[in-house]
Amino acid sequence: MRFRLIFLSVAILVLGLGVTGARASHAPVVDPTTVPAGLLAAHVDASDLDISRFARAIKQHEATLFVQHFSVAPNSALGWHTHPGPALVAVVKGSLGYQREVQGECVTTWYEAGTGFMDPGFGHVHRGIARGDGFEAYVTFVTPTGSPSQSIPTDPPAACS
Numbered sequence: 001m002r003f004r005l006i007f008l009s010v011a012i013l014v015l016g017l018g019v020t021g022a023r024a025s026h027a028p029v030v031d032p033t034t035v036p037a038g039l040l041a042a043h044v045d046a047s048d049l050d051i052s053r054f055a056r057a058i059k060q061h062e063a064t065l066f067v068q069h070f071s072v073a074p075n076s077a078l079g080w081h082t083h084p085g086p087a088l089v090a091v092v093k094g095s096l097g098y099q100r101e102v103q104g105e106c107v108t109t110w111y112e113a114g115t116g117f118m119d120p121g122f123g124h125v126h127r128g129i130a131r132g133d134g135f136e137a138y139v140t141f142v143t144p145t146g147s148p149s150q151s152i153p154t155d156p157p158a159a160c161s
Helices: 002-016 051-057
Strands: 064-072 087-102 105-112 116-119 126-143
Touching (some): 051 126
Antiparallel strands (some): 064 126
């Protein structure tokens, strides 16, 4: 319930502050008529939202939203990357491992279907990894207007290399 209220508040804040409607040319968009109507993720339990990260991404009442569906094969990993702003992750199938460096150690936190989390962005290096069941997730990126991409490939942190 807390996640839904915070997410709704952030969505209203972002949309109410005049999020730019321009599409970035680097991001292909799925034809919305091919996506079935309805909730893509609902009642996702997330408890680590940091509203100050959203405020940092929204400059002069503008930000850019990206919503992306990830389908990751069993026992594979996304590349190491960061984001120019925060990202809300809703795991809808399987198990997503959120791998990053924490106080000099490589740490993986597992999120099962029906749970989610927030990546703080702004240079926070991480990657998603899958167990034998793979995972599917919907990610909403909030980026400062003019950001060239929602994801920025990078080298792994020292503790994870």
